[in-house]
Amino acid sequence: MKKVIWVVVAVLVIWGIVAATKNSNKVKETGPIKIGFIAPLTGDAAAYGEVVKNGTMLAEKEINARGGINGRPVEVIYDDGKCNGKDATSATQKLVNVEKVKFLLVGECSGGLLAIASFLNQSKVLSLAAIATNPAVADAGDYIFRNAPNDNNRGTALANYAKQNYKKVAIMTEQTDYAQGLRTAFKTQAAANGLEVVADEEFTSDTKDYRSMITKVKATNPDVIFMNPQTGAAFVRLATQARELGLKQSLIGSEFNGPEVAAAGAIIEGTMISVAPGLTADGKGKAFAEAYKKEFGKEPAYAYYAGAAYDNLMLLADGIAKEGEDADEVRDFLYNLPSYTGTIGSYSFDEKGELVGINFVFQKFEGGKFVEVK
Amino acid sequence: MTGISDIIPQIIINSLIAGSVYSIIVLGYNLIFTTARFFDVGVGGMTVVGGYSVFFLLNHSELGLIPSILIALIFTGLVGYKINKLIYKRLRKQKATSLVMLIASLGVLTVIQAIIAMIFTSQFQSLGYVSTSYEIKGAAITDLQIWTIVLGILLPLVTILFLKFTPFGKAVKAVSDDEEVAKIVGINTEKIIGAIFFLGSAIAALCGIMVGLDTGMEPTIGFGLLLYAIIASIIGGIGNIVGGILGAYFLGFIENFGILYIGSEWKVAIAYTLLILFLLFRPQGILKR
Numbered sequence A: 001m002k003k004v005i006w007v008v009v010a011v012l013v014i015w016g017i018v019a020a021t022k023n024s025n026k027v028k029e030t031g032p033i034k035i036g037f038i039a040p041l042t043g044d045a046a047a048y049g050e051v052v053k054n055g056t057m058l059a060e061k062e063i064n065a066r067g068g069i070n071g072r073p074v075e076v077i078y079d080d081g082k083c084n085g086k087d088a089t090s091a092t093q094k095l096v097n098v099e100k101v102k103f104l105l106v107g108e109c110s111g112g113l114l115a116i117a118s119f120l121n122q123s124k125v126l127s128l129a130a131i132a133t134n135p136a137v138a139d140a141g142d143y144i145f146r147n148a149p150n151d152n153n154r155g156t157a158l159a160n161y162a163k164q165n166y167k168k169v170a171i172m173t174e175q176t177d178y179a180q181g182l183r184t185a186f187k188t189q190a191a192a193n194g195l196e197v198v199a200d201e202e203f204t205s206d207t208k209d210y211r212s213m214i215t216k217v218k219a220t221n222p223d224v225i226f227m228n229p230q231t232g233a234a235f236v237r238l239a240t241q242a243r244e245l246g247l248k249q250s251l252i253g254s255e256f257n258g259p260e261v262a263a264a265g266a267i268i269e270g271t272m273i274s275v276a277p278g279l280t281a282d283g284k285g286k287a288f289a290e291a292y293k294k295e296f297g298k299e300p301a302y303a304y305y306a307g308a309a310y311d312n313l314m315l316l317a318d319g320i321a322k323e324g325e326d327a328d329e330v331r332d333f334l335y336n337l338p339s340y341t342g343t344i345g346s347y348s349f350d351e352k353g354e355l356v357g358i359n360f361v362f363q364k365f366e367g368g369k370f371v372e373v374k
Numbered sequence B: 001m002t003g004i005s006d007i008i009p010q011i012i013i014n015s016l017i018a019g020s021v022y023s024i025i026v027l028g029y030n031l032i033f034t035t036a037r038f039f040d041v042g043v044g045g046m047t048v049v050g051g052y053s054v055f056f057l058l059n060h061s062e063l064g065l066i067p068s069i070l071i072a073l074i075f076t077g078l079v080g081y082k083i084n085k086l087i088y089k090r091l092r093k094q095k096a097t098s099l100v101m102l103i104a105s106l107g108v109l110t111v112i113q114a115i116i117a118m119i120f121t122s123q124f125q126s127l128g129y130v131s132t133s134y135e136i137k138g139a140a141i142t143d144l145q146i147w148t149i150v151l152g153i154l155l156p157l158v159t160i161l162f163l164k165f166t167p168f169g170k171a172v173k174a175v176s177d178d179e180e181v182a183k184i185v186g187i188n189t190e191k192i193i194g195a196i197f198f199l200g201s202a203i204a205a206l207c208g209i210m211v212g213l214d215t216g217m218e219p220t221i222g223f224g225l226l227l228y229a230i231i232a233s234i235i236g237g238i239g240n241i242v243g244g245i246l247g248a249y250f251l252g253f254i255e256n257f258g259i260l261y262i263g264s265e266w267k268v269a270i271a272y273t274l275l276i277l278f279l280l281f282r283p284q285g286i287l288k289r
Helices: A002-030 A046-065 A085-098 A110-122 A135-139 A151-165 A177-193 A211-219 A232-244 A284-296 A303-323 A327-336 B004-036 B042-060 B065-093 B098-120 B143-165 B167-177 B179-185 B189-215 B221-236 B241-261 B264-281
Strands: A033-039 A074-080 A103-106 A126-129 A144-146 A168-174 A196-203 A224-228 A250-254 A272-275 A340-342 A345-349 A361-366 A369-373 B133-136 B139-142
Touching (some): A033 A085, A046 A074, A046 A232, A046 A284, A046 A303, A074 A085, A074 A303, A085 A103, A085 A110, A110 A144, A110 A177, A126 A303, A151 A177, A151 A224, A151 A272, A168 A177, A177 A196, A177 A224, A196 A211, A211 A232, A211 B004, A211 B241, A211 B264, A224 A232, A232 B189, A272 A369, A303 A327, B004 B042, B004 B065, B004 B139, B004 B143, B004 B167, B004 B189, B004 B221, B042 B065, B042 B098, B065 B098, B065 B189, B098 B221, B139 B143, B143 B167, B143 B189, B143 B241, B167 B179, B179 B189, B189 B221, B221 B241, B221 B264, B241 B264
Parallel strands (some): A033 A103, A103 A126, A126 A144, A168 A196, A168 A224, A224 A250, A250 A272
Antiparallel strands (some): A272 A361, A340 A345, B133 B139
């Protein structure tokens, strides 16, 4: 009896293996093209993670509406990176090892992206990042591309602006990769152009009570304060507590011009921030903004990144249509692309997969909203 | 030029504010510990239940701030009472160890946080309170923060007096001394414990509400506040309510002065280092039980 059972088990196992491999071959050629997506969908960073997801969803919808890629529908699998390395890693491993995606759309924070970069390169998963701006992403690997500008430029621009208008700056930085990268770029330029940094404080992400740190900064009498957190929510908390403690200085910062920040109102009046430029006023950018509003009922906050995410999927679809579902071929396609016109403007990628052709701009908070400054 | 000595008054105020927040939550936490005899991590969940209840009432009803707070306190007290009845009471009947109860309470905290995140999103929410700032000796403080300090000192005081001089309070002391003997003497220990869960949860809710009004709500702040409650209670002497309060203020001062002399990024590390030092050199805490 035992012998019979073993034979049955052996047959079942062999049949199972044959069936599984046969199935996956079939699915590969005619089933949907699975593309992974990772971004912070919960937590403070969801303020921009959600928008990036929406931009991607819009692109997915449009691609499938026009028949998919070479007749095959696109299926984006959305996962939550929560803006930290640990959760980004487990989400990415699930996407790559279980769902077996070959392409990854990244809306994850710089810290999350840097944590998963070597795994993506090892697994040869072609990844397009829409929002990570940390300088280290430039060297993250052959398979990582981004259409978000590099923070080295932003740190330099902010330090130059501060030097032109003020003498002494105080910095308050959150301990995340993105914020630290920006701080380093800022301080490097400050050392070069003679701007005096009177305070350089840091705080951990789980702190919500910044009062004593702000008190320390107050004692150094800065002319301007560079607030450098990871999220808009933290920016509002910093500004609120700073005003409560009697700091009247102007603020400079980066990135955070979403509605959750604009709602802070008078306490951030006059704040100068360096942000990604936004969608083009006509052409694809305008069409995207209208489609977004129609689909989601409101205008996209952090519009540049929503558009960048949309462009990433559209561009990826073009690449796959031309080169097939092959990560290496599509990667070369991206490297050799002379120029792509998307919702964020015209751009291309350099030999490191970095964005060429679009840079940060300044915006000032005046009368309740952020307006661009030339 | 403002020097270090000029900002000492502000650091003192910051320490008092932080100490008061910790004082309120450690009060709720210790009340439950002395009677139910386990580390109720679910107290962290009660802070966010309280805070989000106020958020909900302010946004979906015509009620003002004070009525919303009172309703939130009662509601959270009832939630804590119900959880005790459904979960902890049963575990106690099965003679579960305090470790098992701790793990169960961890489950309670996690579930509460998840439910709140599902209903209110995990994004940071503001309760929309506009504070007025005052100045004392060059240090800034808002009306809300003054209230926090007042509550942080008065609430434990009132609770201690209440426990000392009322029949209910004496019954609580009896249960915390020895539950078995209390039962023999005729005290309905389950009823006392239930009442304490109501009280402790409502107090924890108040902590969450004050923090929410001052800095805003997120589903995860409960865990951070809870950690402070645990550190304060261990530093102050486990099971000792007065000790817990002393521990809370001690922690507030060391943390904020530590930021001044060491560095802001060490804030949380200082709290834990203090805990380790106490566990190593004075495990019974500031005040013995």
